[in-house]
Amino acid sequence: xxxxxxxxxxxxxxxxxxxxxxxxxxxxxxxxxxxxxxxxxxxxxxxxxxxxxxxxxxxxxxxxxxxxxxxxxxxxxxxxxxxxxxxxxxxxxxxxxxxxxxxxxxxxxxxxxxxxxxxxxxxxxxxxxxxxxxxxxxxxxxxxxxxxxxxxxxxxxxxxxxxxxxxxxxxxxxxxxxxxxxxxxxxxxxxxxxxxxxxxxxxxxxxxxxxxxxxxxxxxxxxxxxxxxxxxxxxxxxxxxxxxxxxxxxxxxxxxxxxxxxxxxxxxxxxxxxxxxxxxxxxxxxxxxxxxxxxxxxxxxxxxxxxxxxxxxxxxxxxxxxxxxxxxxxxxxxxxxxxxxxxxxxxxxxxxxxxxxxxxxxxxxxxxxxxx
Amino acid sequence: xxxxxxxxxxxxxxxxxxxxxxxxxxxxxxxxxxxxxxxxxxxxxxxxxxxxxxxxxxxxxxxxxxxxxxxxxxxxxxxxxxxxxxxxxxxxxxxxxxxxxxxxxxxxxxxxxxxxxxxxxxxxxxxx
Numbered sequence: 001x002x003x004x005x006x007x008x009x010x011x012x013x014x015x016x017x018x019x020x021x022x023x024x025x026x027x028x029x030x031x032x033x034x035x036x037x038x039x040x041x042x043x044x045x046x047x048x049x050x051x052x053x054x055x056x057x058x059x060x061x062x063x064x065x066x067x068x069x070x071x072x073x074x075x076x077x078x079x080x081x082x083x084x085x086x087x088x089x090x091x092x093x094x095x096x097x098x099x100x101x102x103x104x105x106x107x108x109x110x111x112x113x114x115x116x117x118x119x120x121x122x123x124x125x126x127x128x129x130x131x132x133x134x135x136x137x138x139x140x141x142x143x144x145x146x147x148x149x150x151x152x153x154x155x156x157x158x159x160x161x162x163x164x165x166x167x168x169x170x171x172x173x174x175x176x177x178x179x180x181x182x183x184x185x186x187x188x189x190x191x192x193x194x195x196x197x198x199x200x201x202x203x204x205x206x207x208x209x210x211x212x213x214x215x216x217x218x219x220x221x222x223x224x225x226x227x228x229x230x231x232x233x234x235x236x237x238x239x240x241x242x243x244x245x246x247x248x249x250x251x252x253x254x255x256x257x258x259x260x261x262x263x264x265x266x267x268x269x270x271x272x273x274x275x276x277x278x279x280x281x282x283x284x285x286x287x288x289x290x291x292x293x294x295x296x297x298x299x300x301x302x303x304x305x306x307x308x309x310x311x312x313x314x315x316x317x318x319x320x321x322x323x324x325x326x327x328x329x330x331x332x333x334x335x336x337x338x339x340x341x342x343x344x345x346x347x348x349x350x351x352x353x354x355x356x357x358x359x360x361x362x363x364x365x366x367x368x369x370x371x372x
Numbered sequence: 373x374x375x376x377x378x379x380x381x382x383x384x385x386x387x388x389x390x391x392x393x394x395x396x397x398x399x400x401x402x403x404x405x406x407x408x409x410x411x412x413x414x415x416x417x418x419x420x421x422x423x424x425x426x427x428x429x430x431x432x433x434x435x436x437x438x439x440x441x442x443x444x445x446x447x448x449x450x451x452x453x454x455x456x457x458x459x460x461x462x463x464x465x466x467x468x469x470x471x472x473x474x475x476x477x478x479x480x481x482x483x484x485x486x487x488x489x490x491x492x493x494x495x496x497x498x499x500x
Contacts, residue, residue: 139426142453146475147384153478154388159395182475 134192141185149178187317191300194324201329201354204243208278209234211243212270215250219266222258229265237270237278240353245329252322253282253346261286261343276352283345289338297336298323330354374419374489375399379409379435380451381427385474389422389451392478396486406435413439413446420489421448423468425459433466440467447492449485451476 152175154160156168163171193199212234223230239246250268257266264285273279289297300320326334332350376398380386390400401416403409406427413421421439425432436448450463453474463471470488472481 139453142474143382143385143426146453147382147388149475150385150388150478154391157479159391159478178475 131192131196134189138185138189142182145178145182145185149175149182152178184317187321191317191321191324194321194328199329201242202244203240203353205238205240206243208237208239208270211239211247212250212268212280215247215254216268218251219254219258222255223266226258226262228258228261228263229267231265231267232269234268234270235272237272237352239278241350242329242354245325246350249322249325249330249334249348250280250282252318253348256318257282257284257286257344257346260284264343273349277349278352280348281345282347283343285343288340288342288344289336290340294338298334326350375401375416376420376422376485377409377412377416377418378402378422379404379406379427379432380422380424381405382424385424385451388478389481392482393422393485396482406430406432406438409435410438410442413444414442417444418446420485420492421446422485423448423450425450425452425463433462433468436467447488449488 152171155163156171156175190199212232216230216232220230254266254268261284266282266284268280268282270278270280298319300317323334326332326348330348330350331354332348335347335349336344337347338344376393378386378389378393378400380389380402381404386402386404390402393400398419401412401418403412406429409421409423412418423432423436427435430438432450432452436450439448447469448467450468450471451474452459452463452471460471469492472484
């Protein structure tokens, strides 16, 4: 009940007391006092009501009645104050309890925060170690590869004297395996660079058809060896993007196409596609990609659990890397369609020239030799 | 044909590079540490230096700086297999004139070195 209504009833009861039934009025007053307490009003409110009432009593009544009233009223007030105090006390106790609980939670949170910070520091340290590990390993792994590939090349080119066919074949295997290993190491380094956001983009002017023919040339021998046709159709379009990375993507997709095709062939088309954009489609008549792998095709290490792995020798990084290069470096898109048993088609759509973004350092040219 | 100094700590890679250079007709001298490299660059005044970057002790970059400090102005070509971001700039800043990434193709490298030497000869860049 709102306080104004209570106050009104209290005064009515007092009026009753003055004009009619004294006993009933007193009963009402004391009940109302209890109700006021139940409404959890503070002692100041009760005191205010009492002082108003007492004023009226003093104005109208004789000293005996007044003193009896005061005693009654004081009793009500005292009860009210007592109840209020009790409430206050239990309320304070409740607050104390809550406070203790909060302290406990705060302590726990602080502990967790400290642990989190520690974990975070550890993560940073691990990330640093990972980068260091990759930098060191790439050096350590490539140093011996340098002499493996270099000396096989020297022998292959018959610098050290003529070779018979069998020796040449064996050397070719050493050379191919060495280059394969080098490719895997380079993929890992590229991925770690992309993930660390540290890859550089080097813009170059070049002809799309030239780049495509360089890519297909590299796969011609392998396609012939497997009796596959290799069709190339490309337009001459001046590009101004990262040639090396674009070529890397074309090579990755092409070598996949050749790797997973046993009959028929592979075709490459490169043409204009919309305003200042080009499209490169690499399609094959190979084994295709089972439906269940379509969703996760561009996630790393895909082939580890897949039946495709039986065919491929890769670590399952090629498509993931290609996707990242197309989107992050070339600012394009990589799409695919595939029907199991019929073949696959991968499409790269990218701008002739990427927008300059601040996050990527751009070098206009890359030359092996930098004369001073 | 002139003399080329190779600074390289890995025996096999040293042998590979000197194989390439000898076939191209150069006289090869070698140092297996940066300190020795500085000494030989000063004492023997080679026409060109092939400098491995990862060396025990002072690395190839510091070796290059020291050679430049004593006034050596012959072209220095770095051999690097790190190829991490920023290396290119550091290598050129240290005073190298170019670099080759490992692993390299011997035939290509031979042609590149020939071209490089003939270019520096004709432009009169070699001042030592």
